[in-house]
Amino acid sequence: MRIVFIGPPGAGKGTQAQWLVEYLKIPHLSTGDMLRSAIDEGTAIGKVAADYISQGQLVPDPVVIQLIGDRLMEPDCDHGALFDGFPRTLAQAASLDDYLSESGRALDLAIQLVVSEQHLIERLDGRGREDDRPEIIRHRMEVFRQRTEPLLGYYEERGKLARIDGVGTVEEVSMRIKDAIESCSPPKTK
Ligand code: AMP
Numbered sequence: 071m072r073i074v075f076i077g078p079p080g081a082g083k084g085t086q087a088q089w090l091v092e093y094l095k096i097p098h099l100s101t102g103d104m105l106r107s108a109i110d111e112g113t114a115i116g117k118v119a120a121d122y123i124s125q126g127q128l129v130p131d132p133v134v135i136q137l138i139g140d141r142l143m144e145p146d147c148d149h150g151a152l153f154d155g156f157p158r159t160l161a162q163a164a165s166l167d168d169y170l171s172e173s174g175r176a177l178d179l180a181i182q183l184v185v186s187e188q189h190l191i192e193r194l195d196g197r198g199r200e201d202d203r204p205e206i207i208r209h210r211m212e213v214f215r216q217r218t219e220p221l222l223g224y225y226e227e228r229g230k231l232a233r234i235d236g237v238g239t240v241e242e243v244s245m246r247i248k249d250a251i252e253s254c255s256p257p258k259t260k
Pocket of ligand 1: 079101102103105122123124126127128129130134154155156157158162201210
């Protein structure tokens with residue numbers, strides 16, 4: 071299965087991704103984690119990404135598309151993937167669709183985790199990441215609204231959007247995600 075996770079910072083994408091990748095036996099492709107590793111390793115991509123991330127801005131589309139395109143060529147992605155934090159713009163979503171369809175593959179589902187802004191701020195407060203400072207969080211939320219929310223319409227038009235209430239215990243949200251996955255029939259591609 072190929073699933074995209076969409077939700078604002080603090081919606082619980084990372085937490086839910088952890089069990090979901092084990093449950094579905096698919097690799098977890100978090101562009102945020104990939105970019106943070108690139109920064110730690112001091113690679114060329116890491117050098118480009120560092121300032122954008124620390125300011126809560128999106129890393130430019132070509133950089134992220136290249137990163138995910140390279141990762142998708144690895145054999146563990148042949149039978150599925152969970153995309154966490156990607157795509158974040160319409161250009162990234164269109165690139166992903168093009169990339170998958172070129173190899174006869176397709177996305178099965180886009181899962182939107184719906185969480186109110188008040189809940190998000192409370193959750194992010196306890197996380198302690200450098201880009202979780204209040205002014206940067208506010209900016210990341212604004213970026214989500216402007217750049218990433220349009221993806222909801224994109225996936226809805228294609229009949230792929232599942233809206234999941236992201237408020238509740240990890241187990242409660244997990245059950246809702248499982249139900250959405252079970253009611254989504256696999257497409258007729260490999
Ligand atoms: P995340 O861990 O998904 O919250 O991502 C942390 C930061 O990495 C974001 O605030 C962006 O600066 C950058 N980032 C992660 N994924 C993407 C993406 N798909 N497109 C652009 N920037 C990204």
